[in-house]
Amino acid sequence: MKNHDTLKLQSWLPKVKASSLSGWSVFLAFLLLPAFVWAQDAATLAMQVEYRDVPGIGSRNLIWIVAQQHLLLAGFVLGVPIFAWICEIVGWKTNEPRYDKLAKEFTKLLTSAYATTALFGGILLFLLIGLYPKLMAYLSDIFFPSFIAYSILFLLETATLYLYWYGWDVMQGKKKVFHLFLGFLLNLFALGIMMIPNSWATFQASPVVVTDGTAIERAWAAMQNPTWWPVNIHRFIANIVLGGFICGAYAGVRYLQAVTKEERERYDWMGYVGNFIGVFGMLPLPFAGYWLMREVYQYNQQMGITLMGGFLAWLFILQAMLIGVLFLGANYYFWMGITYRVPGVAESYKKPILAMLIVLMVSLAVWMTPHSLVASLQEARQMGGTHHPLLGVFGVMSAKMTVANLMILVTFISFLMYWRAGKQETAAWAKIAKAVMGALLVIAGLAVIVLGVWGYFVPAIIRINYFSVAQVLIVLFIMVTFTPLTALLMKSAKTTTEMIWGQMPVRAGYTLVSNAVMVILLMSLMGYARSSSRVHWHIYGVMRDTSEYAYSPALGYAAAFMSLNTFVFCMIVAFIFWVATMGDKATQGTEHGQPEDSPVKIPGGVAPAIAGGSPREGQTFVNPVPMNKNEDT
Amino acid sequence: MSEVAVLQLMGLCVVGTGILILLFLKAVFVRVLGFVIIMLGIFTLIALGVPQMASLPPAVETFDIASVKTPDDLASIGQKIFFSKGQCALCHSIGPSESARCPELAGIGAKLAPEFIYESLTQPQAYVYLDFRHDGLPEEYPARMPHINKNPIALSEQEIYSVIAFLQKMSGEPISIKVEDVLNIDVGEMKVASLVGHGGN
Numbered sequence: 078m079k080n081h082d083t084l085k086l087q088s089w090l091p092k093v094k095a096s097s098l099s100g101w102s103v104f105l106a107f108l109l110l111p112a113f114v115w116a117q118d119a120a121t122l123a124m125q126v127e128y129r130d131v132p133g134i135g136s137r138n139l140i141w142i143v144a145q146q147h148l149l150l151a152g153f154v155l156g157v158p159i160f161a162w163i164c165e166i167v168g169w170k171t172n173e174p175r176y177d178k179l180a181k182e183f184t185k186l187l188t189s190a191y192a193t194t195a196l197f198g199g200i201l202l203f204l205l206i207g208l209y210p211k212l213m214a215y216l217s218d219i220f221f222p223s224f225i226a227y228s229i230l231f232l233l234e235t236a237t238l239y240l241y242w243y244g245w246d247v248m249q250g251k252k253k254v255f256h257l258f259l260g261f262l263l264n265l266f267a268l269g270i271m272m273i274p275n276s277w278a279t280f281q282a283s284p285v286v287v288t289d290g291t292a293i294e295r296a297w298a299a300m301q302n303p304t305w306w307p308v309n310i311h312r313f314i315a316n317i318v319l320g321g322f323i324c325g326a327y328a329g330v331r332y333l334q335a336v337t338k339e340e341r342e343r344y345d346w347m348g349y350v351g352n353f354i355g356v357f358g359m360l361p362l363p364f365a366g367y368w369l370m371r372e373v374y375q376y377n378q379q380m381g382i383t384l385m386g387g388f389l390a391w392l393f394i395l396q397a398m399l400i401g402v403l404f405l406g407a408n409y410y411f412w413m414g415i416t417y418r419v420p421g422v423a424e425s426y427k428k429p430i431l432a433m434l435i436v437l438m439v440s441l442a443v444w445m446t447p448h449s450l451v452a453s454l455q456e457a458r459q460m461g462g463t464h465h466p467l468l469g470v471f472g473v474m475s476a477k478m479t480v481a482n483l484m485i486l487v488t489f490i491s492f493l494m495y496w497r498a499g500k501q502e503t504a505a506w507a508k509i510a511k512a513v514m515g516a517l518l519v520i521a522g523l524a525v526i527v528l529g530v531w532g533y534f535v536p537a538i539i540r541i542n543y544f545s546v547a548q549v550l551i552v553l554f555i556m557v558t559f560t561p562l563t564a565l566l567m568k569s570a571k572t573t574t575e576m577i578w579g580q581m582p583v584r585a586g587y588t589l590v591s592n593a594v595m596v597i598l599l600m601s602l603m604g605y606a607r608s609s610s611r612v613h614w615h616i617y618g619v620m621r622d623t624s625e626y627a628y629s630p631a632l633g634y635a636a637a638f639m640s641l642n643t644f645v646f647c648m649i650v651a652f653i654f655w656v657a658t659m660g661d662k663a664t665q666g667t668e669h670g671q672p673e674d675s676p677v678k679i680p681g682g683v684a685p686a687i688a689g690g691s692p693r694e695g696q697t698f699v700n701p702v703p704m705n706k707n708e709d710t
Numbered sequence: 711m712s713e714v715a716v717l718q719l720m721g722l723c724v725v726g727t728g729i730l731i732l733l734f735l736k737a738v739f740v741r742v743l744g745f746v747i748i749m750l751g752i753f754t755l756i757a758l759g760v761p762q763m764a765s766l767p768p769a770v771e772t773f774d775i776a777s778v779k780t781p782d783d784l785a786s787i788g789q790k791i792f793f794s795k796g797q798c799a800l801c802h803s804i805g806p807s808e809s810a811r812c813p814e815l816a817g818i819g820a821k822l823a824p825e826f827i828y829e830s831l832t833q834p835q836a837y838v839y840l841d842f843r844h845d846g847l848p849e850e851y852p853a854r855m856p857h858i859n860k861n862p863i864a865l866s867e868q869e870i871y872s873v874i875a876f877l878q879k880m881s882g883e884p885i886s887i888k889v890e891d892v893l894n895i896d897v898g899e900m901k902v903a904s905l906v907g908h909g910g911n
Contacts, residue, residue, distance in 0.1 A: 285811070286800050286863075288854040298854075334738045388763040395757055587745055594749050613767030619797055622767070629765040636757030637717050640724075640750035647746055651739075 127211040128624045136208040137626035138638070143204060145601060145642040146649065147197035149319075152312070152600065153650065154194045155267045156320025157183050160354055162260040169253055179347060181245050183324060186657045188242055191235075193653060212615045219287055220277055222296040227273045234266040271316070272309050276300035279308050281616050282607060283376045303376040307369035314365050315600065317358035322593040325351025327654055329589030332581070341579035348581075348589050349414065355592060356407045356492060360485050360556060363400075364549050367478075371541070373610070380617065384610045385474075391632055392606050394447050397477070399602065401441035403595040404484050408437060410588050411491040417580045419499040426494060433487045440480035440487075448472030470533075475540060479529025482548045486522060489556055493563055499574035502566050510566060514559060521555050524548075597646055601639035609635075718758050725751035781875060781885035784892060788876030791869050796858065798873070801851075804880065812851045813839045819881030824874050831858040831870055867895050 130136045161180040168176025206213050217224070241259045248256035276299070283304040287295050328348035335341040374381035383389060412430050416423040446468050470476065502511070525548050532540040609629035611617045621627070629635075711719075724747050731744030778784050792798045801812040818827070829836055834855030840848035858865050865873070875887045 284797075284800060286797055286854075286856050288856040289860075330739065330742050333742065383765075388765045391760040391763075394760065395753075398756065399753075587742070590742055590745060591749060594746055598750075598753060609765065612765050618794060618800060627767040631762035631764045632760055633714055633717055633754070633758035633762050636754045637720070640754045643750055644747065647743075 127209075129208050129210070130625075131208070135626065136204075137624075140201070140204055140208065141638060142642060142645070143197060143201045145604065145639075146646060147194065147201050148604065149597060149600060149642070149646045150190065150194040150197055150649065151271070152316045152319045153323055154187060154190050155271050156316035156318070157187055157190070157324070158260070158263050158267055159317050160320040160324055160351075161187075162257075162264055163354065164350065165257060165260060169257060175346070179350065184242050184245070186653060187238060189653050189657050190650075191238060193649065195231075209615070212620060215616070215620060216277060216280075219280075219299045220296050222293045223273050223276065223300060227270065230266050230269045230273070234263065234270055237263045237266060268313065271312060272305075273300075275308050275312060276302070276305050278607075279304045281614075282380075282611055283373070284616050284619050304369065304372050307365070307372045311362070311365040311369050314358050314362050318355050318362060319596055319600065321351050321353070321355030321358060322589075322596045323351075323650060325355055325589040326593035327351070327650075329586035332589075333583060333586040335579075338579055343578075345418075345578045345581050345585075348585070352407065352410050352589060352592065353492075355596070356411075356488060359403070359407065360489060361553070363481055363485065364553065367545070367549065374541075377617070380610050383612060384606060388629070389606055389609055391447065392602065394445055395632065395636070396599065396602055396606075397441070397444040399595050399599045400481075401437075401444060401484075403592055403599070404488055405437055405441070406588050406592045406595065408433065408488055408491045410585060410592070411495045413581060413585050413588070414495050415498045417582065417585075418576050418578065419574050420577065421574050422498050426498070429490075429494065433491060436487050437484060440484045443471045443480045444477050444484075446471040446476075473533075475529050475532030475544075478532075478545050478548055479525055482525045482552045483522065485552050486518070486525070486555065489552075489559070490518070493559065496563060496567065497570075499572060499576060500567060500570040501573050502570050504566060504569050507566055510562060514562065517555065517558075521551050524551050594643060594647070597643045598639060601642050602636075605635050605639065714758055714762060718755060721751045721755040721758065724748075725755070778889055778893060781887065781889055782879070784872050784875040784887060784889055785879035785885055786876075788869075788872035788874070789880075791865065791873050792876055795863070796865055796869070796873055797863055812855065813841075815877065815880075817881045819874070819876075819878035820883045821881070824878070824886055827874050827877060828870065830855070831865075831873070833857070868892055871895075 128136065131139050161183045164176045164180035164183075168174065168178075168180065237259055241256070241263050244256060244259070248259075280299050280302050283302045285298060285302050287299050289295075290298070325348050328344045328351050332341060332344035332348055335344055370381065370384070373384065385393065412426075415426050415430075448469070504510075528544045528548050528551075532544045535544065612629065613622050613627045614620065615622050630638075728744040728746075728748035728751060732741055732748075735741060735744070778787065798815075803814045805816045806814055822830075826837075834857060838850060841851050842848045856863060859867075859870060871887050871892050875885045878885045878887070
């Protein structure tokens with residue numbers, strides 16, 4: 078045996094000597110052997126790492142900031158193309174170049190915003206892989222095929238965006254239809270880009286059991302979780318709202334900065350369009366939110382209770398406050414429009430506006446009434462519990478659903494009022510139509526209130542499944558029938574008072590900014606709610622969060638973070654707008670400079686509501702009221 | 711100073727800064743920023759004014775085999791597994807439910823023999839239940855039952871028997887799984903028949 082080994086060694090040694098290179102290689106291999114072993118050990122250890130932390134700020138907080146920025150930017154990037162595409166279609170159908178110009182202006186923002194969104198997405202991905210490796214490995218195992226689909230959609234979206242933006246001027250005239258088709262594709266791919274990550278997030282909140290099967294079958298089964306579609310619809314509408322209000326805020330700031338009359342008109346009109354699209358999306362949004370909550374309750378009652386009645390209950394009071402301020406802001410902007418853009422009609426609208434303001438304020442007060450009051454022990458004893466004997470009635474869902482529907486109705490009426498201001502219907506059937514609409518509005522309002530009161534006397538399941546749904550359907554019916562009916566009435570209407578742009582007071586600009594901030598805060602707040610409803614689970618009921626951050630912070634701490642995120646997002650968006658419009662300012666400086674009291678040629682205008690009821694292109698008038706910039710700063 | 715007090719102080723400073731900007735600065739963009747931070751500061755202060763409740767995670771529950779003394783202990787562990795690691799409640803309800811994606815399990819421990827339940831958990835396609843809760847022909851339920859002893863759920867034999875014990879107890883049935891057999895289980899080797907007493911039907 079020994080001889081045999083010696084022989085083997087002897088036969089091996091000459092080979093080593095034969096090549097010094099081979100010898101050194103073997104020598105190095107021996108030297109590096111511990112390193113290989115160490116690397117293997119390190120790799121094994123790395124595979125076992127569940128979490129990594131970031132000193133100081135903490136991994137969870139860092140992810141919170143980056144994810145929130147990415148989500149808000151994504152909402153903006155997905156909302157603006159919808160906004161731009163709608164404007165482009167309106168411009169194409171009405172032959173109004175200003176819509177096309179507006180659509181192009183906002184599409185220009187997309188190129189820089191798109192890159193910033195992708196940048197934050199990349200940072201978020203790196204951070205998630207590094208800080209939450211176990212969770213990401215689990216999700217990757219299930220969703221990998223969707224990653225491929227997402228990447229392909231991203232490529233398609235990028236290519237379409239380039240074609241859509243760079244081909245804008247080339248694809249005019251007969252080629253416009255193709256350009257619109259590109260806009261459609263852009264939004265279609267964007268929808269897919271939104272829906273796929275939604276499935277990852279909703280799977281974390283409402284997972285389904287993933288059975289055996291091919292990778293695609295498993296991914297598809299996980300994507301079709303109970304809250305996927307409600308979140309898809311809710312986010313799609315919310316993105317339109319965000320896009321509209323941010324465009325409105327941009328117009329508001331530019332309006333405040335405007336030097337020339339033409340700029341003031343332009344940005345006043347732009348602010349109107351942004352606010353219009355924001356409100357247009359905001360009206361059905363609560364219904365989508367209601368559907369989402371219903372699905373959450375159906376999926377897991379405990380999760381629903383955590384949201385609505387558990388430690389997150391007070392969050393919904395904050396939500397009511399933000400939505401209330403948003404509704405008030407949107408309505409106030411409409412009312413200012415009636416007062417300043419349609420001179421002479423303000424007096425006749427004073428009483429209805431006052432009535433609507435009262436309804437909004439009362440509704441907001443009811444919505445903000447908590448079910449359980451913050452009370453001292455003595456106060457609680459006097460009340461017989463934490464429920465106030467009188468106000469406690471308003472703290473339940475039946476009251477809140479009722480006032481939410483009333484607020485939507487009031488906002489819709491504000492919009493109709495603005496649309497009809499300064500116009501006289503000429504159609505023979507106008508009187509009957511107006512009477513029927515008035516009667517239907519009263520009946521709808523009463524029906525919503527009656528169902529709300531009745532809701533106190535029936536079991537919760539009947540209220541949730543029938544009464545609340547009926548309230549929603551009533552309000553939707555009003556919106557769906559009144560909009561085309563009013564459009565028909567306005568088609569043949571005679572303009573009695575011309576719409577004047579650029580006369581809105583300074584506070585109108587701030588109102589537009591306030592609306593945008595409220596929407597951003599709302600998105601941040603509800604993102605925290607959705608995330609916190611999972612409590613101590615990464616994937617609800619499946620993968621527990623065992624990190625030191627497996628708790629949901631209290632509302633005050635969370636609100637400070639939301640405010641920080643909102644501020645950072647506003648700064649990023651401001652930067653994007655500044656970069657994108659840098660070139661415009663240089664050229665505009667040489668083009669404008671119209672004297673303040675000269676007749677103003679309105680840049681087009683047409684009947685649709687989105688136009689704000691402005692006059693037809695070519696009509697001119699003299700500004701009756703000079704704008705006083707110091708009126709209300 | 712408490713965390714809430716610190717945050718309140720910061721909120722007040724932010725609002726104050728915004729007010730100072732609006733009072734003394736003329737640049738429009740800076741004024742708009744001042745307006746925005748006032749809103750954000752007020753929002754934070756209001757949020758700090760409502761009751762501050764954090765959601766703390768409960769203690770991690772582990773399957774401590776040594777703690778099992780009685781069949782009820784076993785069923786108690788099975789209940790925890792049913793609603794957590796086993797993920798059973800993601801699809802199954804106990805009692806009628808509109809949202810249940812699979813058969814509801816009320817009384818299942820009395821209706822089915824433990825051998826059959828074991829087979830349903832480990833070979834779910836061996837016998838497929840159909841949904842009769844609607845008009846027309848019976849259909850498969852929306853969700854397919856996973857192999858409960860394989861990834862990603864991968865319950866151990868001991869955990870599976872605990873779940874069976876829970877289903878029996880929940881159905882008002884005497885627990886037929888023997889504790890001593892579960893404690894001595896050689897994972898993967900022991901068959902259900904050897905663990906079941908005389909209660910199986």
